[in-house]
Amino acid sequence: MESMTLKFNKRKQTSAITFLLAGCLGFGSIAGAFGETPPASVQIKEFSLLDTSSDIVGAADFTPEGNKDGHFKLRLSLAQNTVINSVVLRSTDAYGKDNYQGVWRTNHVTTGWLLGIVQDKTVTSSSGTSHESIIINPGFRKDVKEPVGEFEGELNLDLYATDNGTIKETQFYVLEILTPQGTVVSKPIKYKSPMTTGESTGSTSPTPPPIPTPQIPTPVPTSDNPLIHVLFNGQELQFDQVSPVLKDGSTLVPFRKLFETLGFEVQWKETDGSQKAIGIKDGLRIELTINSTTAIVNGKNVSLDVPAQILNGSTLVPLRFVAENSGYKVSYSRNGSEATVRIDAADEAPNTPTPTPSPSPAPIPDPVIEVAEPYVVKGYVRDAKGQPLPDIVVFADNTMLYDSNILGVTDESGHYQIELPQIATSWHMGADITKSFNEMDYTFHLNVDKDLPFSGSTGAVRNFTWSKFDGMIYIYPNFTSSDDSLPEFDMSDLEITLTPAGPLLDGSAGRTITKRGGPISNGAGIDQIPIGRYKATARWVPEGHAPISLQISDSTGKYAATVEFEFGPPVGVSTTNYLAELNVKIP
Template sequence: MRNIFGKRKQMAGIAIVLAGCIAFNGMAGAFGETPPEGVKIKEFSLLDTATDVVGSADFTPEGKKDGHFKLQLSLDKKTTINAVVLRSTDDYGKDNYQGVWRTNRVTTGWILGIVQDKTVTTASGIAHENIIINPGFRKDVKEPVGEFEGELTFNLYASDNGTIKETQHYVLEIETQQGTVISKPIKYKKPATAEGSAAPVPSPSPVQNPAPTPTPAPAPSPAPADEAKDIAIHVRFKGSELQFGDAQPVVKEGRTLVPFRPLFEALGFTVNWVEDGNARRAIGKKNGLSIELTIDSSQAMVNGKTVGLDVPAQIIDGRTMVPLRFVSENSGYRVAFSSSGNVWSIQIEEAVTDTSTPTDPVPTPTPAPIPDPVPAPIPTPAPSAGEVEPYIVKGYLRDAQGQPLSGVTIYADNQLFYDSNLGGVTDENGFYRIELAHLPTTWIMSTSFTRSYNGKDQRFYLRSDVDLPFAGSAGAIRHFTLKDVVGHIEIHPDFWSFDDNMPKLQMNDLEITLTPVGPLFDGSSGKSITARAGALPTGGHGVDRIPLGRYKISAVWKPEGHTPVPMLVKVKGSDKFVSSIDFDFQNPFGTASIFVNEFDIKPGS
């Protein structure tokens, strides 16, 4: 056991070092900085993927469709912009290595072309003038993009590297001499906008929260979050529908948030609002029970004890919004969910069992209470793990659909002594509980396990969803979710098979089509993927972030100005080239959570 975990720990250390290198190279100098004052991203959105304005290094159309973005920037004073960087990310803003576009030639990446939409006064009136800010890469990285001031509108064009698509997430970094402003992740979904990280948070007042009875609103109700847009959410307490006035329930990160005051008062609490410096707290008290929620904090206080939150209380359009399930269940009630079309019904009823203990079976109604609404409600998530306990770490392991994974060993890794671990096994509901040694140390959580798919054992290595160390004396709740199970394929051209009269092979001219064969690993039917071969984060070229499954692969070479050429393909190491072939992913060299296959290609006859 110790030898196995010595290797596991060594690999984790190497991964941390590599991740640190990537992060420091990729954050454009923003690591640890305070966003500069007076610099604000008012809007950042993906408009379309239908234009062809720039090439890979300059303002020259190349016959491929660019990503066309809009940026509205507010600068309180003259500000020098050193560089602008566009990154392809996951929905949390983490690089997914599908592309980087820049204004300056720094390491790898394609050009990010910037055109300013400038309003000018002419003899005939007001007109708009398009000014190209950077006609090509600024090869001297010290040369700034320019000096700007006021309210600005820019069109950004990202040269197509074979991965520009409207389903992708993107983050924009604006580097100034005072620091860097980074936008929130956006993708093409009207309105596909994101504020910058330096945007101010509105200061609420407790009187802004609507009363329990409805009041007419002079303006439209705040739009629900994108993930629950056009969904009508009705909340009933013991059969009577709660009225929220002009601040309706919204869904954030799969959790329903409702106005603070109507919910607390319906549950019998006396409510209070406290502002202490930068901390703003919504407090409810009744019959010896106290619930305290701090705005934008992932921790709440229940009767003076700290409890973790999936989604924090927050200010939305000037209203204090709190997580419905958390408040209801910690008040002794249970929450049930049902839906019909675009109408959701959430019932708050008297609890029939003690929901603070994880011994009861997981409920099985479909759809589940407070589901992840994209694309549809997921099965019932595992119940709450209860309160944090000193010298105890506990939580659950579940898949992306909310189903528990049993029989998996979860490891608590002692940070004081090398290669010193404690383990606990998940039960039939996916729960685990580990008693920690009474040592003055911190702990970090991980798990490694195997699952069979299409007759092959695939290995997975996970860190906890909240991947932060914790003090053993304080205890912690650490959940695990098996999600984003993806792999990549590598493409190796057989250059000896290309005639001299053929054009030069550019890897992003290779169009790869992957068609699912049977259910994917997550049980879904999946969908066909057509993508250009691009640079992989591990080196070489291919297609990255493919949902784990069995696929049929085929390829077409589409050199510019030439007739497309069907390609033959074979799994690397096999003998025969064919027009298409079924394949599975594999864990190379016994690694966990890395799924790869490699292919040789050549022109068909």
């Protein structure tokens, strides 16, 4: 009996490869452009969506990036040697009409994400037959004129489309194969609804075997490489793509499965040539940099015995380190060629970072039920947490006489009361709050909770709540690049991340904010940012490209990877448009 093995080589295909594309397009395939005749020598034998659980490619290169891929199968036949200029996958409706939800391709023939192609190449030798998986395109081909390659004969291909948020088994997809002779377009397919056609007339070739998925084969249990079972609270975890491995005395497991099992939100980041697997939950943040023996737990460096690493295309992380730093107890047992790792809730979690206790806030006074009195307006001024705000100027505006106001000031409990003249008129309430922050005063107008005018003869109760103290940031791009593969800059592709560098204007800790740029009042940038001091970073995330870290500067013009800034005076006479200005550029 012939032996069959699988090898997955991550290398560029530089010579002519037998790619499989041929025949007239069967099963209702159509030409890709009006008036265009599909090449008669190209035939799609099968196109189907196998699963949505792989993680083989990223947005622009053949690297796992933490998002699941759409894994497609493609069988093609080429009756003659043919150049394939590009392959494009589109999400469509059931009739093949583009729904503009996602496009994946092999080069910059259009916008979109990488469509990774793996060829299943049959190798016959004296010892038998083996299958070798070869990556056709490790990344985008920058020049639109650079073809995928020159191919002939029968091929089995795996296609991988990284999830941009629209890869799902209920979605329809259409594949386009561009050649100098014309474009071949498949029928729309979705999961468990493949496009297939019979073998071409007179063909004596047997049906090719199923395309193997490039993954780490399940290791054969040995004394040095045991079969590892991982149990979480008594239930065994199932690892679909890669099995746990023992390396240098540490158990490594797929990072997404472990993090999500432990209740983390998972992130994958690539910056300045480094790759990070990140888990975030309930005040705990664990960062593991690929191939680094230093992890970061809640901002503090922690040493690792074995680093997180990518093995055969999959990201693996040290199980014990992640679990114990998440507050769990880990135990390991071995019986011959099998081992069991148990993750259980711990009575105590000594390795879990203990957050620094915050000072207890002053108790919030119980609300007092006010009753309206004739020719009196009264109420409370409080912040968003219900704390009283003293020394706030409150004014009653006479709606009959222009610029005729009566002022009042809140006491220590945030209460005010204003006596109104006994005249036949109505009143409207307002207030202003001024707060100092780093030697600058910021003034905001407060709107009353019940923003309605009232008659002086009936009086009223009008309370105020201070909840908004926002500013805005103008952003000026300084983009000059000789890389023709990059698209034109669009402000909506600019991502700004702001991390508070201390308490905000209202004394709260604030939170990290990530926003995309866009039009704002009299300019472009981001708005609705609570006043405070921030550390800012910037990334350019154009569609179909890996994110590009940008340099950033404030008014000093000194560019760096990060910059700290504060908000300056407002734009014009408004007290709601306090302004900061930042510049960004490609390094």
